[in-house]
Amino acid sequence: MNPNQFFLIGYISKKHGYKGNVVLYIDTDHPSYYHSIKNIWIKQNGVNTPFIIENIKKLKEDQLVLSLKNIDLEKCDRLIKKEVYIPTSKVPELDENQFFNRDVIDFKIYNSKKEFIGSIEEIIEIPNNTIIQTTVEGKEVLIPFNEKTLIKINKKKKEITIDIPEGLIELYTNG
Missing domain, CATH: 2.40.30.60 (RimM)
Structure with a gap:
């Protein structure tokens, strides 16, 4: 196989x-x-x-x-x-709002204001926390990813909308 x-x-x-x-x-x-x-x-x-x-x-x-x-x-x-x-x-079929982490790699990330942030490069699983890794302005950015931060997923368009904590992206890019 x-x-x-x-x-x-x-x-x-x-x-x-x-x-x-x-x-x-x-x-x-x-x-x-x-x-x-x-x-x-x-x-x-x-x-x-x-x-x-x-x-x-x-x-x-x-x-x-x-x-x-x-x-x-x-x-x-x-x-x-x-x-x-x-x-x-x-592998069982999932509902529209469910996904396997490997399936969202390369999805485009948008914030709650519908602004493009980057693409999902990796999903990092650590105990009690899942993090999305992306690159913004040439710098690695880690974004919390859970039921509270996930706003919407569109599998057909390969897009994901996340509620990103205010100022998080700037912590990575203004250094």
């Missing part, structure tokens, strides 16, 4: 028990979407390798205990901290 045909859902965080089970940490906005997956792909040596899930148990909302076919206690050590993917065809 082509790498563009995969969607990153999380990573194998640790072993679980003594039978070779592993814990999948689901690092998405809606972890419950993935509680009944049948197959996963784990990136090993730069290649996504398919694994069949024989048994799945919910540990926490964002953590599943997986029993993978042909993986025993010895083999599961090699999977720890590896990224886990599913085919993009298995």
